[in-house]
Amino acid sequence: MIRGYHTPVLVTEVVDALAPALAPCEASSARGDAPTTADPAYPEPVFVDATCGGAGHTLALLEDARTRPRTVVAMDRDADAIAWAEDTLRPRADALGVRLVLVHAPFSSLAEVLDDLQITAVSAILADLGVSSHQLDTAARGFSFRADAPLDMRMDRSRGMSAADVLAAIEERELSRILREYGEEEDATRIARAIVAARPRTTAALADTVREAMSARQRRRLGARIHPATRTFQALRLHVNGELDELKRLLDAAPERLRGSGRLAIISFHSLEDRLVKQRFSALSRPPAVPRGLPIPESERPSAAFSLPLGRRGQTPGDLELENNPRSRSSRLRALERCT
Numbered sequence: 179m180i181r182g183y184h185t186p187v188l189v190t191e192v193v194d195a196l197a198p199a200l201a202p203c204e205a206s207s208a209r210g211d212a213p214t215t216a217d218p219a220y221p222e223p224v225f226v227d228a229t230c231g232g233a234g235h236t237l238a239l240l241e242d243a244r245t246r247p248r249t250v251v252a253m254d255r256d257a258d259a260i261a262w263a264e265d266t267l268r269p270r271a272d273a274l275g276v277r278l279v280l281v282h283a284p285f286s287s288l289a290e291v292l293d294d295l296q297i298t299a300v301s302a303i304l305a306d307l308g309v310s311s312h313q314l315d316t317a318a319r320g321f322s323f324r325a326d327a328p329l330d331m332r333m334d335r336s337r338g339m340s341a342a343d344v345l346a347a348i349e350e351r352e353l354s355r356i357l358r359e360y361g362e363e364e365d366a367t368r369i370a371r372a373i374v375a376a377r378p379r380t381t382a383a384l385a386d387t388v389r390e391a392m393s394a395r396q397r398r399r400l401g402a403r404i405h406p407a408t409r410t411f412q413a414l415r416l417h418v419n420g421e422l423d424e425l426k427r428l429l430d431a432a433p434e435r436l437r438g439s440g441r442l443a444i445i446s447f448h449s450l451e452d453r454l455v456k457q458r459f460s461a462l463s464r465p466p467a468v469p470r471g472l473p474i475p476e477s478e479r480p481s482a483a484f485s486l487p488l489g490r491r492g493q494t495p496g497d498l499e500l501e502n503n504p505r506s507r508s509s510r511l512r513a514l515e516r517c518t
């Protein structure tokens with residue numbers, strides 16, 4: 179596995195979760211699944227990595243004979259990730275005879291990307307949400323309060339407003355709502371007031387403004403381990419990148435593009451994301467309602483179109499991973515399977 183750009187989380191769990199869907203094609207033709215790509219340039223099984231990042235998950239799937247796709251569509255909205263994949267993933271895919279398509283695009287455009295490639299349905303999709311270590315640890319990207327840099331926070335630097343520009347124009351009430359909703363920040367009102375008064379343009383200036391504005395009570399509650407600006411930075415990042423809207427659009431489009439027995443796996447890192455994934459997956463895995471009182475025997479009732487192969491709770495990292503990679507702490511993997 180390539181280290182340096184990002185250390186992927188829950189790798190074994192992702193490989194195991196996607197293995198039944200990516201089983202070599204003989205298995206899927208034995209099941210009688212219809213071919214799903216109009217263009218033989220994209221041989222099956224087709225895997226979509228919606229958040230390629232450092233490509234650690236995709237490389238792990240390529241290295242395991244149970245899960246090696248024959249086509250990989252790897253997307254990321256960050257051009258750095260696409261360049262990294264060109265240098266690291268491309269040579270390995272070529273050596274294994276795997277067709278690789280790299281796409282610089284947000285995963286909200288999944289359906290358009292697949293339509294352009296004339297791929298109607300795929301065997302597996304993975305979305306590993308949030309930011310990469312590369313983004314967090316590159317000071318110039320402006321995601322972190324650990325180093326001083328211009329406050330940018332855009333995953334895609336070719337479009338949208340930087341965090342500094344957002345803060346230069348935002349109204350206090352709107353900022354307060356963002357801090358409360360996306361950061362679950364209890365001191366949202368006073369922090370928003372201080373930020374609007376200072377309109378900070380660097381990560382250090384924002385961190386200082388938040389620290390000074392936060393109530394002593396709230397600082398005591400966070401303790402020494404959590405930086406006072408952690409929640410403000412998270413909220414601002416979610417807002418700048420429209421992360422929850424992106425996720426909602428992925429949750430609408432991705433299940434539709436799974437072939438029979440295809441699986442969608444999503445790793446989330448905080449409760450706001452996880453709640454959206456959990457609610458959408460459980461709605462899809464519920465059988466359609468039958469009008470009350472209709473005398474339909476149990477065996478003839480319509481069944482759900484999707485199931486939850488990892489159950490209702492999904493999976494979280496084990497002790498060893500938690501010890502080796504503290505950033506895995508809040509991760510949770512959930513999976514959805516389209517029934518045949």
Ligand SMILES: C[S@@+](CC[C@H](N)C(=O)[O-])C[C@H]1O[C@@H](n2cnc3c(N)ncnc32)[C@H](O)[C@@H]1O
Nearest residue numbers: 186229231232233234235255256284285306424
């Ligand atoms: C946690 S990292 C993924 C790491 C990757 N699974 C690996 O093994 O290295 C998240 C990646 O998703 C990308 N990303 C986040 N939101 C995205 C979106 N809406 N569309 C496309 N890419 C996104 C980020 O730019 C980042 O590179």
